[in-house]
Each structure stands twice: as C-alpha cells, then as structure tokens.
Amino acid sequence: PTKPPTHPIFSKEFVILMSAARTLLQLRGALNGSGALAQQQRLLASSSVVASASWSPMLISPWSSLSQANQQRHYASSSRTPLSAAAAAAATTKTASTAPVSAFEMQRLNQQRLKDRSERAELGGGAPRIAAQHSKGKLTARERLDLLLDPGSFREYDRYVEHRCADFGMQNQKIPADGVITGQGTIHGRTVFVFSQDFTVFGGSLSETHAEKICKVMDKAMLVGAPVIGLNDSGGARIQEGVASLGGYAEVFQRNVTASGVIPQISMIMGPCAGGAVYSPAMTDFTFMVKDSSYMFVTGPDVVKTVTKEEVTQEQLGGASTHTKKSGVAHLAMENDIDALERLRDFVDYLPSSNRHPIPERKPTDPIDRDLTSLNTSVPADPNIPYDMKEIIRSVFDDREFFEVMPDFARNIVIGFARMQGRTVCVVANQPMELAGCLDIDSSVKAARFVRFCDAFNIPIVTFVDVPGFLPGTAQEYGGIIRHGAKLLYAYAEATVPKVTVITRKAYGGAYDVMSSKHLRGDTNYAWPNAEIAVMGAKGAAEIIWRNDKDLVARENEYKTRFANPFSAAERGFIDDIIEPATTRRVIAHDLEILREKELKNPAKKHGNIPL
Secondary structure (H helix, E strand, O other): OOOOOOOOOOOHHHHHHHHHHHHHHHHHHHOOOOOOHHHHHHHHHOOOOOOOOOOOOOOOOOOOOOHHHHHHHHHHHHOOOOOOHHHHHHHHHHHOOOOOOOHHHHHHHHHHHHHHHHHHHHHOOOHHHHHHHHHOOOOOHHHHHHHHOOOOOOEEEOOOOOOOOOOOOHHHOOOOOOOEEEEEEEEOOEEEEEEEEOOOOHHHOEOHHHHHHHHHHHHHHHHHOOOEEEEEOOOOEOHHHOHHHHHHHHHHHHHHHHHOOOOOEEEEEOOEEEHHHHHHHHHOOEEEEEOOOOEEEOOOHHHHHHHHOOOOOHHHHHEHHHHHHHHOOOOEEEOOHHHHHHHHHHHHOOOOOOOOOOOOEOOOOOOOOOOOHHHHHOOOOOOOOOOOHHHHHHHHOHHHOOEEEOOOOOOOEEEEEEEEOOEEEEEEEEOOOOHHHOEOHHHHHHHHHHHHHHHHOOOOEEEEEEEOOEOOOHHHHHHOHHHHHHHHHHHHHHOOOOEEEEEEEEEEHHHHHHOOOHHHOOOEEEEOOOOEEEOOOHHHHHHHHOOOOOOHHHHHHHHHHHHOOOHHHHHOOOOOEEOOHHHHHHHHHHHHHHHHHOOOOOOOOOOOOOOO
16 A cells, blocks of 8 residues: 555554565564665565565555554564574564454564574674684683683673664674673672673674673762773774774773773783774773784884884784783783683782772681791892892782783883782882893883782882982983883882881982882881992992092992991881891881771862873
C-alpha cells in the first residue's frame, strides 16, 4: 500500500504485507547485517507467506500500529548477531501468522540473542586474528586480564557496546565490546579497575564508544578509590570516525589529569601506541613496556623518513629499549606478556589504593635487629672508589627485596619500592657506580617525579646520599641543569610525608641541600662516621682557598680535618645523629614507626609553580 487504510479493520493484503515485513526483519537479523539485498529477496521469495516478490523488501510501514510488528521491528533493528538455525526458523514460523508472539517465546529468543552476542564478544575479531596475535608471541586482551587478575574476580562492563559510526561501511562491521575490554577485578584481593585494548578488533583503534568505556572505568575508580591499569595495544584513533575519535582521546586525557595524585594510574604497553595515543600513558604514574612487541612514538618511521630523511625502524624509534634507556618515557621493559603481567601484579602490591587509603601492609617476617655488620665495611675508605648502593638498600629493607623503577635510565640515581616492617617505603639513592653518583638533568627529573608520586600517596621516603655535586659541563648547562635540578629540590621541599635521610659518604655543595636535607623539612637525617659534608671536595677547596700556597697537600689535609667529616654538620643540628652502618635498619624502622602519625600541611593554594 502507498497510503494508510481508511478503515479501522485492515485489508487482507495489508496483513499479508506486514507479516512479510516482519519475516524480512527476522531474516535480515539472521544475515548479521550483511546488507546483501539480493540474498534477502531470495530468502523472502522462498517464504510461503509472500505471494509475490515484486515489491521492495525495504518497504516497512512506519505507521503500522500492530503490536506484533512493533515487537519484531525492535528485535530486528537492535540485533547485530546471527540467530541459530533453530531460532531463525522459529522466528520465521511465528511471524508467518498474525498471532502475537508469546512472552515465553520472546524470552527464549532474547536468551538466544544474549548467548550469540556473548559468544561474539568473546571471539573479538575472530579466530584468524586471534591466531595472528598468538603468532606474534602476544596474548589476546581477555587472556591478559585472566593472567593479571585473581582467578574469577573479573567483572566486565559494557560487554555489548558497539560503535555508532555509519560511514565507510562501518555500519556493517560491528563487534560487541568495540575493541576494548573494561571492568574491575582484584589483584591479591585488592580491587583494581582495568581496560585491555583488543588488537584483533579494528586494530584496537579508539572510537567514540571505545573511549567512553575507558572513561567509565576511570570514573568508577575515582569514585571508590582504586588503581586504574590500562593494557594498551592499539593502532591509534579510528580514522573512520574523524574528530569523534579525537574527542574521545581528549576525554581520556582529562581523566588522566583529574585522577593524577588521587588514584594510582599504570599503563602497560603491550603493542603499538602511536600518535595522540601516547599522551595518556605519558600522564599516568608508571609506564611499562614489553620487549620486541611494543612501541610508542608520536610520528612513525615513514613520517620521520619523509620529513627528516632519517631511516629508522619502529623498534629503534620507539621500542622498549629506546624508552627505558634513552628517553625515560617508560619505567620498565618486560621480557614478554606473561612476565609483564606477573611483575605488574607484584608491583601493584606496593601501592595504596588511593590517596585516602593507607599504604599496604603485610605481616613482617624479617627481624628488625637482623645482623648487618657487613655494612660497616660496605663503603671503601678511599672516597674515589665506587660501591654498589643497591646492595646497601637490599641489606637494610625487609627480606632484601627492592622493586627498582627505571633501572636503565639515569643510572646514577636509584629509585624504587621496598618494605620496612611490612609497610611500603619509597627509596631514592645516589649510585656511586655511575658518574660517581653526580646529579645531572636526567637523574634530577627521574627522582623528582618519583618523589612527587610518593608524596601524593603518603608513602614515606628514605634517601641514601653519596653525591659529589652536580655534573659539570657545557652539555648540562646548555640542557638546563639549573631548571631540571630545581625540580628535585622543589619535589623534596614540597613533600610532607615522613622523610628519613642517611648520608653514607659524600654530600657536597648544592647537591647536599637537594638530597632531602634537614633544611628541606627532613624529619630525621643521619650520617655514617666516614661521611663528608662540605661545600666541595678537600682538594678543590684547598686549591681555591690557598691557591698561592706551595704546600697544598698540607692545606688539603687541614681542610679534611676541619670539614670533610660529619661533625661540623652535627654541631649545627643539620645531622640528628652519627650512626654505625650496622644499626641503619633498626634506626630507620624506629623512625618510620614514630612518623606514622606525622601531620604536616603546606599553605593553602591552588597549586605551586614547579619549574617544569
């Protein structure tokens, strides 16, 4: 018919036509949105309901008031998954009559639809793409979550979400979950919120709905106070969606900023992460990468070659080795997916759930008075001979465990997490094995950001000092060592958490001030007996003070006697005590226990202006 019937009782022809339309809608659902008009016409023509196939299969009356037709139209228009053969046959049989569909039958059909959609969501991009992912040595998005979270703890959100793009044929390519698995689970019994991008679905590209799913879990994490972990494996923005995809990235970025300092944010790069996508991991607290299968860059090798004529591979430009050793963008490089997820579970154990939760605590098994007499000879008498500061750190803290962060970048300073009496502490230490422990641009930035993270989440900071000063040279001066060194100074001065400092050997010049000195509101500051606290080394000082003196060796010894020791600082109260190295563990443990009730607040202000 071309116009509505005028009589309230519809004609026989109209009833037949509407029944055929209902059948067509069911068949279109069974074709899973293939859009093959010819196939639909052939299937429709084979039905006993339709006497003639000469009419257009798209002719569906928009003004029909038949309840059965409305039900079937809603069912077909919302389905993107194929019905089983039995369900399709049942639907065809039912719609062939004019009798309304029973509630029981509709419930059965909906259950079948749910099952079919759930199976499609589990498959992601399909078996061939999953096989391709495995052939690269990579796990799928769901397999990664299975390994990361406690068994049976994962609860998925938005499993049936699909993209809304209707351009470039995308309306015929819809997969439930839209390329990202989101939800919440537990790690060692503690709640975390997660999203895992699925490279088998549109290359893990970010669409508007994909971004909305990520934003939802971030919002929920903020609401309840729980860490957010992102497993990144994405080719970037979904270009078919244009600016909608870019807007999605900006929504995620805004939440990264809002959540900063409120809940821990961790990014695990397990595949490509390019273009604007890199800025979300860059704003999270920690970024980990998988060797040989992950990379991050703003512009890829092809663009670099076009613009600068440089030829570089993806691994050279933005691989795990590049970002953990040269750029400092990533904090750790893992061997493979399994190693990455296992180590991530261990790492999360050190972090509080949010800035309003207490730091994690487990039953201590390591006695406080453990024998540490080996520390008494751990530092060479000759100040020019290096030693490994990591060995001292492991000796002092529980069970000799130390989770080092950024071990391959700016190796002249060491940062990481340990435990004292079962409670998490942050450790910052100069490393005499590298550049004699000097502070430079990279080490200052590395330590400053770590100190600010620890302060934001109320984790005590223990600092071990052996620093001869800032690294000299034109490269450092031109690179802005003044500005970058000030970042570490600012971070320590701003921190209100418990701060315990131990000077193991040298603390010279401005670097003495920067490394959590008493003047920067250090709570307790100690020195070992052979520590040297002075403006500079004795030899350099003697050459300046007594430049015209012929017996500089004698003058150097004079300076050492007067200043190259911890006593001058102790006399002024800049050092609380001079302790034997073997007592370091017991002294720090006692101080941290006392400082658990510390309360210190900075003046009210919108925010400070750190020299970025």
